Amino acid sequence: MRNKSPELEIMTGDLIHSRKAGRKKRKCLACGANSLKAGRRYCSRECREHVLWVLSLSKGLLKVFNARYAAFSFNDEYVMLDVLPVWSKEISRFQYRRTSGKKPAEDLKSLVLKSAEEWYRIIDEKNSKSYASLFLLKKNHTTEIPAESIKPDRKIKPRFSKSEKEALKFLRLKIEELLSDGHVQKIRYSYKRLAKIYHPDVGGDEEKFKKLNEAHHQMLMWAENPQFTARKALVGTWSYDGSTNRWTPPL
Ligand SMILES: [Zn+2]
Incomplete structure (x- = not known):
């Protein structure tokens, strides 16, 4: 008889968790819209493609911040981009107030463009890219969010x-x-x-x-x-891994 492996423990826990979560109404991972059809993760293909496009737009910014990890999340009031630089143990949170009637992806785009503009403006003044990056990271620095919270876990699923x-x-x-x-x-x-x-x-x-x-x-x-599949992701938050330069949808 095979012993129950640690992987199985993790997996069983996850499934119990996701089964419980499954009873709640699912929201579109890209825009938060309610009342999705059973088994769907997005309200439409366009909505998914839109958020993926804006997230890929954010990669330039994440590169200049030398991000090891980043996370994108939103609520009714804000969109938030959390950045953990390679050299840091603390997070910088860039946030932007939601515009009524706009999807989170639209507001994330505004946040990315606004931050990029600010970055270029500082370079114009100080003539240093690293100064500009450091300035913005310090300005948005927070000790309230633990760095661990944006490091994706290794989740294991049966394949x-x-x-x-x-x-x-x-x-x-x-x-x-x-x-x-x-x-x-x-x-x-x-x-x-x-x-x-x-x-x-x-x-x-x-x-x-x-x-x-x-x-x-x-x-x-x-x-x-x-057979199992290992997947790096966060619960309820989009996650970015600087080592692969990729965004991953929430679990
Ligand atoms: Zn949607």
């Missing part, structure tokens, strides 16, 4: 191929049922339960019984050597 996902569905198993001890028994139990319905001897469908056997076999194989 299934397309046919494994179909097998899971066919066996009527939920992902979380495979994350605790006794998952092999759960696969077997599910198989036995469905075999009573699909077995040709009890008048079941031969084709479905064959599919059931295949699904059973496939999930047992998965359980022997489970």
Whole structure:
């Protein structure tokens, strides 16, 4: 019997967390709009593309600040860009008051452009890029936000191929049922339960019984050597990693 790995502990915790969160109404990750359709993370493709475009626009600014990590978040009042420079243990928070009727991405664009303008203005005065960067970081410096809060955790998710996902569905198993001890028994139990319905001897469908056997076999194989995907991200906040120069959506 395989011991429960630390990865599984983390994952189970995450799933419980996300299941609880799932009961709440989801908001569009880009604009915060309510009442999304089930399973959707954005209100529209345009909305997602818009925020991604503005976030990529922010990369120039993050480069001049030598950002190790950054985070973008918003509420009803502000959009916020938190920056943790490579050389610092403390965060600088750039914020911009929300404009009524505008999406957070629009206000983030204004924040980025305003900060960039200010940066160029200081360079004009002082003739030093590093001075300008340091000046802005100091001006927006805060000790109220712990640096740890914008360092993305390594979250681990189980990874299934397309046919494994179909097998899971066919066996009527939920992902979380495979994350605790006794998952092999759960696969077997599910198989036995469905075999009573699909077995040709009890008048079941031969084709479905064959599919059931295949699904059973496939999930047992998965359980022997489970695959996981590691993903760096923050809960409820867009995160930027300076080492890859990439923004990642919230978990
Ligand atoms: Zn949206």
